[in-house]
Amino acid sequence: MLKVISILVRNHPGVLSHVAGMFTRRAYNIETIAAGQTENPEVTRITITVSGDEAVLEQVTKQLRKLIDVIRVRDLKYSESITRELVLLTVYVSMDKRQDVMGIANTFGATIVDISEKTMTLEFVGNRRKIDTILHALEGFKTKELARTGIVALPLESQIEQHRTLL
Amino acid sequence: MTSSQKTGAQILIQSLIESGVDHIFGFPGGAVIPIYDVLYEASLKHILTRHEQGAAHAADGYSRATGRVGVCLATSGPGATNLVTGLSTAYMDSVPMVAITGQVPVSMIGNDSFQEADIYGITIPVTKYNYLVKDVNDLQRIIKEAFYIASSGRPGPVLIDIPKDVQQAKTRIKKIGPVKLPGYHSPSQGHPRQIHAILQAIKDARRPIIYAGGGVVSSGASDELRKFVQKTQIPVTTSLMGKGVIPETDDLALGMLGMHGTKYANYAIYESDLIISMGVRFDDRVVGNVQKFAPFAKIIHMDIDPAEIGKRIAVDIPIVGDLKNILYMLNQKVQEQSRKKWLQTVMRMKKENPLTFGDDGKLKPQLIIRTLSEMTKGDIIITTDVGQHQMWVALYYPTTEPRRFITSGGAGTMGYGFPAAIGATVGRTDIPVVNITGDGSFQMCIQELATARMYNLPVKIFILNNGYLGMVRQWQEMFYERRYSYTNLEFNPDFCKVAEGYEIPAIRVTESEAVKSAIDRALNMDGPVLVDFYIDKEENVVPMIPPGGGQTDFIQEGEAGC
Secondary structure (H helix, E strand, O other), X not given: OEEEEEEEEEOOOOHHHHHHHHHHHOOOEEEEEEEEEOOOOOEXXXXXXXXXXXXXXXXXXXXXXXXXXXXXXXXXXXXXXXXXXXXXXXXXXOHHHHHHHHHHHHHHOOEEEEEOOOEEEEEEEEOHHHHHHHHHHOOOOOEEXXXXXXXXXXXXXXXXXXXXXXX | OOOOEEEHHHHHHHHHHHOOOOEEEEOXXXXXXXXXXXXXXXXXXXXXXXXXXXXXHHHHHHHHHHOOOEEEEEOOOHHHHOOHXXXXXXXXXXXXXXXXXXXXXXXXXXXXXXXXXXXXXXXHHHOOEEEEOOOHHHHHHHHHHHHHHHHOOOOOEEEEEEEHHHHHOEEEOOOOOOOOOOOOOOOOOOOHHHHHHHHHHHHHOOXXXXXXXXXXXXXXXXXXXXXHHHHHXXXXXXXXXXXXXXXXXXXXXXXXXXXXXOHHHHHHHHHOOEEEEEOOOOOHHHHOOHHHOOOOOEEEEEEOXXXXXXXOOOOOEEEEOOHHHHHHHHHHHOOOOOOHHHHHHHHHHHHHOOOOOOOXXXXXXXXXXXXXXXXXOOOOEEEEOOOHHHHHHHHHOOOOOOOOEEOOOOOOOOOOHHHHHHHHHHHOOOOOEEEXXXXXXXXXXXXXXXXXXXXXXXXXXXXXXXXXXXXXXXXXXXXXXXXXXXXXXXXXXXXXXXXXXXXXXXXXXXXXXXXXXXXXXXXXXXXXXXXXXXXXXXXXXXXXXXXXXXXXXXXXXXXXXX
């Protein structure tokens, strides 16, 4: 089971060590981790995707809440949040195949950001499913390098609003 | 001071004094010279240990004996890393402590400078929180926060790493407002709905039992618990850390639970239909096999730390809050209820499974502890190290008050007991302190004999000397076909001569008949005394449930290889 957890932490040196250290110490698996500024310069948002069974995931949330630097922990349900990841992918492409890659890129809204004699670099953004689909579509080309940012996510306010009115 | 500017070192010591600190335990070094320079004429008393690990354990023992925050001080690099075992020990048992370390100057951090260690990074997993102070202007606030974090909520150790140039830098003393930590709040009040659910569960229970732990001690909830027990007449078992929360001499006290717990405590847990647990963490040494634990019982779990609830055991009624408050609320409403049949059953369990030991003429460790108990009636503080002697004390010395049995429970640190006893004597001059230790454990912090001598601290050291690392030897006997791999110490120093070298009087006891008079002499001498008891070498700790066993799977003495 995968879970996306959005954490707001006090922005100071060492805070990432405290968060990451907790995962190491308690032997939890981080699938992705992404950290960056929020609207408040004193607060950093860390988005973590973590895998494990339900009991483990509940413990992860509780242990995170215990950290002194952690201001807020929010489990983001898939149906009530928007998740995005940015991917940079360089694949080997011979001259005669460039059109094929451009076709795939167009289909999925990926951008070609670099072309060399032997390679093309694509940039694309999406949720996990979309990214898996694009990567799958490009499987015919040998990968030179792949870089992923890890997931960032925010709650979908509109969905939460709707949910509230239904209740 | 007339000058309004003060150095970081001066601010540190002044802040410690303002935080109520009267003693700190430490060891000097290059990166803390500015702090020691201030200590040279400070009103704060500094106890010089002989090893930084001794300082950390002494601060821990001081804290456990008094309930106040213990403070230790060490230099950078090796001084700081020598504190790590002490921090881990305090962290595992939720002991409030503040550790202060020197660090190389800020500009030299990261250059592999002389005596540099990343103690901030190293101690993240063994502290509740830690700081690296890079600006002297942050120091006052950080010290205030550190004491607040260490002592509030679920207590724990906090480390403050202070670079030498920050100790020397000058700044103005400021007025510091209340601590502001937006992500840190500890719940105090238990939820009324859960209180109600607990009351209902108690009303419905026919075979309830209380399982109380170190959280009751930390919370200072012992009196409320005693009222609760008196009213409900529910029997009480404790974890190792909970020893003394109710007098173990009480009829309703069942002693310790778990691997080396009493048979009756384990049987009672097994048969109970409601476990009222408080301030415990269902440690693997208590629970054994999770699947076999208390098969008929509903479980109530009260704790200040929400992360403890459901960590190892599924809980039916959780309640998060300060135990003192929760028990107070329960005491307001709980009904007196008689459960004659259950109490008769428990009393029968107690009667049918007494703690016994052999009488073959050899000097039995249990006899020593029982004699000490008869002579002192609970009016001493005992510290222990880790191993067989620790379990014998837990079983054979009924503790009557909290903070009188001081031991490394979670971390299981050999070498803890003696320096912890030093800390306890510094904090509690009104009550005798006895360190019961083993010949293996004692040698891990034996250098602190110098500290005890130097300050003439009245620590009574009782070594239960069997020439073995006894607990591991016991496991090897039971589970490894008596292959005593490196547990026979073969050579031990003559502890009496060692004591003599430190100008500490020593008594050797080799026979049961001499036990009482030796204890009597030791307790009545001024200052430190060492008593070296030559005990039966292959005596085992029983009862014992093998690792992974259920509450009723006791090994019988003499039954090997199971």
